[in-house]
Amino acid sequence: MTAMPQTPTVLHAPVIDWFDEHARDLPWRRPEAGPWGVMVSEFMLQQTPVSRVLPVYEQWLARWPRPADLAAEPPGEAVRAWGRLGYPRRALRLHGAAAAITERHGGDVPRDHAKLLALPGVGEYTAAAVASFAYGQRHAVLDTNVRRVFARAVSGAQYPPNATTAAERKLARALLPEEEPVAARWAAATMELGALVCTARTPSCARCPIAGRCAWKAAGSPAHDGPPRRGQTYAGTDRQVRGKLLAVLREAVGPVPQSALDAVWDEPVQRARALDGLVADGLVEPLADGTYRLPLT
DNA sequence: TACTCGTGGTT
């Protein structure tokens, strides 16, 4: 069981004050972004760096300023506009979320955490993030940044566990400020601290507002001792093949012949498996004449 | 729980 801090609130002021001074001016943090802008940014930021999201986000919001605008287009258009952000199923899910918002919620991103969680592509983190950032609610927002900040500052470990644990959720709830607007500020501030200062590889403890209260630093910054953090191999995987296949379809204007897809990968068994997977995921639509395209439905 | 699912910059 993780040690609970005796006085959790001592961290609030220094972290929030630091955020007041150092927060990045990101477009989804501006008031004009609105709940839909926040939701779009959260989908795009899943496992994807801010710098790569920025241009796609701007284009997306300019083209589809409301959920209903996106829902009115074929899902393949969302996949195409997703570009090279990676994990293109997120584009499909964002389109599905826009459709659900249009049908079930009158075109407005729901405020209720449970209704957010029911949307495709919205999990524990994204539901809490939208409720907190877009609507100022009090939720424990546990992303990779916050988990790392808490692991170090409170638990004294260099890295959090591979998967989010019940202990981490309990700790995050215990650390949450009581007042709703303060809690929302805290959520954004702890994420930003992890993104800018308490980074994974080489944290800048000299710039950290809570370095004096950091359990990991106090322990001498011991190296991670648990099980090795699972690496992400990519070369030669189905994911790489899927990426190459989908890139052809994204860049094509109309349907693509089988031969154009065959050209991106030598090994026919893996190639066929990857294409089948894309079709099964709804990212690719096979036509009766043997060609393929991004999905119209 | 552990695994899949993209892409590209950084070290």
Place this chain on the structure above:
DNA sequence: TAACCAAGAGT
């Protein structure tokens, strides 16, 4: 330079 890492979700 191969490995690490990036505002996770779904199964």
